[in-house]
Amino acid sequence: MQLTLLDRIDRVAEDVVALTLRGATGPLAPWEPGAHIDLALPNWLTRQYSLCGDPADRGHYRVAVRHERLSRGGSDYIHRYLRPGRTLEVSLPRNNFPLVPAPDYLFLAGGIGITAILPMLRAAVDEGASGAMVYTGRTYATMPFAGDLRDAYGERVTIVATERDRRPDLAALGAGLGPETVVYCCGPASLLTASEAVFPAERLHTERFRPTPRTFAPNTAFDVVCARSERTVRIPADESLLAALTHAGLPVPAGCREGVCGSCELTVLEGEPEHRDDIGAAPGRMYACVSRSLSPRLVIDL
Incomplete structure (x- = not known):
């Protein structure tokens, strides 16, 4: 964890505030577009937010937070009670949504999804790549950074306020996609689903704030051998791997607990994990909050 001062x-839009965090003891850890941090709040909650500032600024992190109507306690606390001057712990940046090199990009952002996409557009332009953005929201007033984007990038950015304008024609965008264009999309599930139906999977990169609803086989119990700790933990059918390890005195850092942030990543040494995350675990890795085992025994590096 890193110590920061708020x-x-x-206020950057209706119901959206931007937090600027300064390193309390020196430069902050470097990051690249698409990265996010875990923010430990004073009300004992930890929440994940995309970094939307300038990666070249090692002295500060910037995140934006929408006040959710059905807040689970994070955004409500930030909007109602958090004040400048507070000391806050943040994690090292993690990036499950990296910007791959390409000569041409199409960026699609919906609502607060602009936070992940904003540094990508800046990086693409700085690298001399061609790039365009379509940014959608309910109204202009609800769309953070819309004015800044229009001022900085002009015709590269198309802003669509859906209460006034028609929704963007993704089919037309897909039909006009250049042969080397890479598409990045972040926003509500409806935008992601529509994008997945239009754009080639091999050129589409998405990030979700909530897990995709899916159905899995019924949970079964399995054993986990913690190689470094020389402990074997039984994982019951009605308990997650993350919870069972915590109860056994082998806690694993965790943020979202929904399989979308990557903070609870484990290295698998033996056995076959059942991946239930929305990130796409790399070979030999799994996420303890949601994933289980297809084999009766897993060996992990813990």
């Missing part, structure tokens, strides 16, 4: 809270 320098500023700025």
Whole structure:
């Protein structure tokens, strides 16, 4: 974890504030577009937010937070109670949504999804790549950074306020996609689902804030051998791997607990994990909050 001071809270749209965090003891860890951090709040909750500032600024992190109507306690606390001057712990940046090199990009952002996409557009332009953005939201007033984007990038950015304008024609965008264009999309599930139906899977990169509803086989119990700790833990059918390890005195860092942030990643040494995350675990890795085992025994590096 890194120690930061909350320098500023700025209202950047209707029900959206931006937090500027300054390193309390020196430069902050580097990051690249698409990265996010875990923010440990004073009300004992930890939440994940995409970094939307400038990666070249090692002294500050910037995140934006929408006040959710059905807040689970994170955004509500930030909007109602958090004040500048507070000391806050944040994780090292993690990036499950990296910007791959390409000569041409199409960026699609919906609502607060702009936070992940904003640094990508900046990086693409700085690298001399061609790039365009379509940014959608209910109204202009609800769309953070819309004015900044229009001022900085002009015709590269198309802003669509859906209460006034028609929704963007993704089929037309897909039909006009260049042969080397890579598409990045972040926003509500409806935008992601529509994008997946239009754009070639091999050129589409998405990030979700909530897990995709899916059905899995019924849970079964399995054993986990913790190689470094020389402990074997029984994982009951009605308990997650993350919870069972915690109860056994072998806690694993965790953030979202929904398989979308990657903070509870484990290295698998033997056995076959059943991946239930939305990130796409690399070979030999799994996420303890949602994933289980297809083999009766897993050996992990813990």
